[in-house]
Amino acid sequence: MSLDGHLPQWVRNSRFQRKESDRYVIAVELNEIWSSSPFWMRCSGNVTIDVGGLTLFTQPFEHTLQYTVTGCPEGRYGLNCDKACVCKNGARCHGFNGACECRPGWRGRACDIPWPEVVIEETPGDSFVKYIGTDVTLTCVAPHIRVANMTWANQAGKRHVDTKVIEEGAVQNSSISFQPTLESDNGRYSCMVEAEDGRLFNASFVLNVMECRPNYHGEICDQVCDCQNGGTCDRWEGCLCPPTPGIFGRNCSEMCNCENDAMCLRVKGSCLCTKELSGKSCQNFYPCPPGFHGDKCEHDCAPGSFGLNCSRDCSCQKNASCDPVNGSCICAEGQSGEFCQDVPDKNDVVVVVLASVIPTIAVIACIVSGVLEGRPRRPERPTVDSIKETLSSWEVEREDIRFEHMIGEGEFGHVVRGRLRVPAGYEVLVAAKSVRSDRMTASAVRDFRREMTILVRIHEDKEGHPNVVKLFGVVTKSEPQYILVEYASNEDMRRYLWSLREQYKITGNSKLLDRLGFSADVASGLLELARLKIVHRDIAARNVVISDRMVAKIADFGLSRDVYVSSAYARTNQGGEEELLPLKWMAVESLRDGVYTCESDVWSYGVLLWEIASFGEEPRYAGGPMHPDVCTMLELLRKGVRLQQPENCPMSVYKIIRSCWIVDPSKRPTADELFQRFDQMTPQRRAARLT
Structure with missing residues (x-):
């Protein structure tokens, strides 16, 4: 079908291009723009397909685009672009105050005064x-x-003797070219x-090229990466496949058959089993955690x-069962003793209990009354018993x-998916976190x-916060101990962003509003932590989960660097005790002095x-290695080096x-x-939050 007869003239002319396969066109005309900042336009509706008067189906659609205002037309300036510029000799006019940016050789308010000088111009x-x-x-x-x-002249080093003349002559203009540029x-x-x-x-210019073009690697950056499945291009290594099970190959395009979330070697694809896994495909768990087989x-x-x-065999008597994890005997009613070997007379039990309890109560009463009479009351600090x-x-x-299956593991802990029966009578999916029995160190x-x-403190009212992972309970009276939190069907934010990247390559939809919504969610969670005076110390995409309702929630308040196998952490020695630190996410004061505050969490939030x-993508600081140590990282930050603006990231966000x-x-x-800034950028989420 042809739509040319139904489109306005400005759409049908040569300035508007569309593919022959496009059957439906929506045209939007903006006659006047009175805005000095970017804004978004969303077009949505329903397309109904009819054949012979019969409706086959109705398909909803939505498209969002960002419109960036670039400034006033040439020769005009002011808030409403209603003032005329006075700049001459090719000078540029400032869009707000009309100030002239003179070209080389000109000075003055209107750039109309000749001025002898030497300038080096760079192209591009x-x-x-x-x-x-x-x-x-x-x-x-x-x-x-x-x-x-x-x-x-070129001065390659800091000493004057390193300066060498490149060319000279009696010319008005002279150029030197680098085709291509090398380090x-x-x-x-x-x-x-x-x-x-x-x-x-004289004039000077410092040339400093350090990075390859996007999607290129090698010593002179002449080799193409073409990474697939979320792989990232590293200058020296080529494609670095993401820590996603089953992906390997030179450009991360091949799949291996590793099971149980085991990683495969990037080149050959052979499975890299952890200590708990065995077999060619890491299909077997060995040894199993205590209590399982x-x-x-x-x-x-x-x-x-x-x-x-x-x-190990149980030693329980009288047909008593034992705990499958630690072997402690579970006595039936009327049994007692370490091995449930005793069946005492009921009267004896009453006498023993009364004989031991009554004197204890009397002693406690005396102590309490003496304390109350001798000193004024004041709130006590939390004790081990109160915790x-x-x-x-x-x-x-x-x-x-x-318990169902393992969903995450690391050097010190693991996470298992499970189903928890709640008092209401139904089951909820949970992620059960615990410390590995063979790595039960003091720090772990x-x-x-x-x-x-911390999770218990955040959930004092049992409801918690919508942008902090929900706590369902703990297991502390048996081994192994567990923390039970909500199960996030979309995994952690970093993996979810990788999936968005692959969708973007196919559809061209960057889902910017969704990602900005995640930014607002995490800021909201940070606001709650600041209210409770809790410092997270490791705000990063790997420590944020995305719920099934597409809400970002802060997680991992202590085991994040143990549960996930990641290259983001560097080993350091703090006071004689080894510690893993996320160096590229840490603030200057944290690296330098070991100081962690709500403000240092904001720095980490910027990296997120x-x-x-x-x-x-994994952060990479220009001029530094992919995995810097503490001294290198601190030196880069002191020099003012920061992560560069990502491709397609609006300047307002950067x-x-x-x-x-x-x-x-x-x-x-x-x-x-x-939170306020990102909340204003996402009107849909703000409206949903208010309702």
Whole structure:
């Protein structure tokens, strides 16, 4: 069908292009724009397909685009572009105040005064990113000077003896070209001009190209990556496949058959099993966690056995059962003793209990009354007993959980998906986190307990916060201990961003509004943590989960660096104890002094925003290695090096990102300010939140 007769003339002319296969066109005309900032337009509706008067189906559609206002027309300036510029000789006019940006050789308010000077112009200009392997031309311009001699010199090092003359002659303009540019070309280039009247002029330019063009790698950046399945292009390694099970090959295009979320080697595809897995495809769990057995550790130990691989025999008597994990005897009613061997007389029990309890109550009463009379009351600091009492209200019985399969693991802990039977009578999907029995170090247990107590504190009212992962309960009265949180069907944000990147390659839809909505969600969670004076210390995309309702929630308050196998953490030694730190997400003060505050969380949030804008790429600082140590990272930040603006990231968003990386913590935006800014950018989510 042809729509040409139904379209306005401005759509049908040569300026508007569409494919022959396009059967439906929606044209929007903006006659006047009174805005100085970018805005979004959303077009949505329903397409009904009719054949012979019969409706086959109705298909909803939606398309969102960003419209960026670039400024006033040439020769005009002002808020409403209603003032005329006075700039001359090709000078540019500032869009708001009309100030003139003079070209080389001109000065004055209107750039109408000749001025002898030497300037080095770069082609392409400053607005373009310079990559290794691209062409760059430097031109020495000497307007209003009668040139007697023009000399180009290159200073490759810091010493004067390293300076060498490239070319010289009596010319008005001279250019040197790099086709293509290499790292060996980097250095300071100077143009020195001697006028006929003996005056001397000079100008300098520093060439510093460090990165390959996108999708290229190699020493001279001449090899194409063409990574697939979310792989990222590294200059020296080529395609770095994401830590997604089953992906390998030179450009991450091949699939391997590793099971149980095991990784495969990038080149050959052979499976890389962890300590718990065995077999060619890592199909077997060995050894299973205490209390389980089977190829996939899917079975509890049989009655009368317990421990690793169910290899130990119970010692319980009187037909009492034992805990499959630690072998402790579970006595029936009327039984007692370590092995349930005693069946005491009921009267004896009453006498013993009363004889022991009554004196204890009397002693406690005396102590309490003495304390109350001798000192005024004041709130006590939380004790170990009070923490246990708080956790007891979240205690879940082990038999109310049905474990399914492992969904995450690391050096110190693992996460298992399970189903929890709640008091209402139905089951909910949960992620059960625990510390590995063979890596029960003091730091691992400390982080595990820290996460447990923080989640309980956040959920004081049992409801928690919509942008913090929901706590369902804890298991502390048996081993292994577990933290039970909501199961996120869309996994962590980093993996979800990878999937969006693949969709973007196919559909061209970047889903910018959805990603900005995630930014608002995390800022809302940070605001709640700041209210409770809780510092997370590891705000990153890998530690944020996406719920089935597409809501981002902060997670991992202590075990994040144990549960996930990641190259984002570097080993350091803090006070004689080894610790894993996310260096590229840490603020200057955290790297330098070990200081962690709500402001340092804002710095990490800025890196998370960069991850969101780049579809989950791993941060890479220009001029530094992919995995810097503490000293290298700190030196880069002190020099002012920051993560560069991702491709297709609006400048308005990148300015917010950069504001999170201000060295002075007091000058960074607060979590509340960040939430307000992103909340205003996502009107749909704001409306849903208000309703």
